[in-house]
Amino acid sequence: DWGYEILVQDASGSRFLVYEQGAAAAELHIPFPGEYMVQNALGAIAVCRDIGLSYPQIEAGLAGFAGVDRRLQYWGKLAGADLYDDFAHHPTAIKATLKALQQKHPQRRLVAVFEPRTNTTVRNTFQTELAEALSLADLVILTPIYRSERLPEEQRLSLPQLKSDLTAAGTVLHLLDDYQDLENTLEGSISGNDVVVLLTHGNLGGVYSQLRKKIAGR
Numbered sequence: 203d204w205g206y207e208i209l210v211q212d213a214s215g216s217r218f219l220v221y222e223q224g225a226a227a228a229e230l231h232i233p234f235p236g237e238y239m240v241q242n243a244l245g246a247i248a249v250c251r252d253i254g255l256s257y258p259q260i261e262a263g264l265a266g267f268a269g270v271d272r273r274l275q276y277w278g279k280l281a282g283a284d285l286y287d288d289f290a291h292h293p294t295a296i297k298a299t300l301k302a303l304q305q306k307h308p309q310r311r312l313v314a315v316f317e318p319r320t321n322t323t324v325r326n327t328f329q330t331e332l333a334e335a336l337s338l339a340d341l342v343i344l345t346p347i348y349r350s351e352r353l354p355e356e357q358r359l360s361l362p363q364l365k366s367d368l369t370a371a372g373t374v375l376h377l378l379d380d381y382q383d384l385e386n387t388l389e390g391s392i393s394g395n396d397v398v399v400l401l402t403h404g405n406l407g408g409v410y411s412q413l414r415k416k417i418a419g420r
Contacts, residue, residue, distance in 0.1 A: 204247075209229070233265070272287055278417040288400065291319060299401065301338060312338070313399070315343045315388065315398065315402075342368060385416075
């Protein structure tokens with residue numbers, strides 16, 4: 203019943219054609235990059251149409267939508283770089299988020315800070331998929347594996363393998379021994395041409411709030 207065709211994706215967001223009951227119904231724009239955001243918008247559009255809203259009303263709503271916390275949420279500048287926060291914590295979401303930032307900032311270096319924290323990402327369950335997703339970034343800063351001491355070594359995410367796979371893909375990997383090394387490592391590795399994204403559903407060992415306060419000037 204519903205479909206979409208992406209027309210343009212650039213720094214301003216995504217412009218796409220909506221198909222309703224198989225027919226082209228409206229050309230709309232959302233101020234966010236990434237195909238997954240278009241898919242989210244289409245779901246909302248379908249609901250709006252079901253309750254009787256017109257496409258001009260929907261267009262106005264999309265234009266004024268500011269997004270949600272921890273989904274490509276822009277924080278501000280850090281050491282001259284633009285910093286985003288995203289809840290992505292598994293390979294599929296990481297890949298979608300990094301692709302979206304590539305579309306928004308195609309000429310800039312992409313730096314991903316990832317915290318292996320979930321039950322699957324601290325293990326080697328998605329070893330290959332995680333490397334494929336993170337390889338979209340130019341530089342990856344990996345925090346310590348969350349509660350790694352609780353995992354048998356044979357189940358744990360292999361950092362040597364991850365480093366080997368990312369190096370083969372042309373991505374630089376910095377492995378942190380301590381969460382408190384993150385801020386200095388990050389600031390020492392980035393410049394004004396970089397785009398940085400924090401990929402975690404946790405708090406980066408407390409550094410998350412430190413960075414937020416620093417960018418906010420508090």
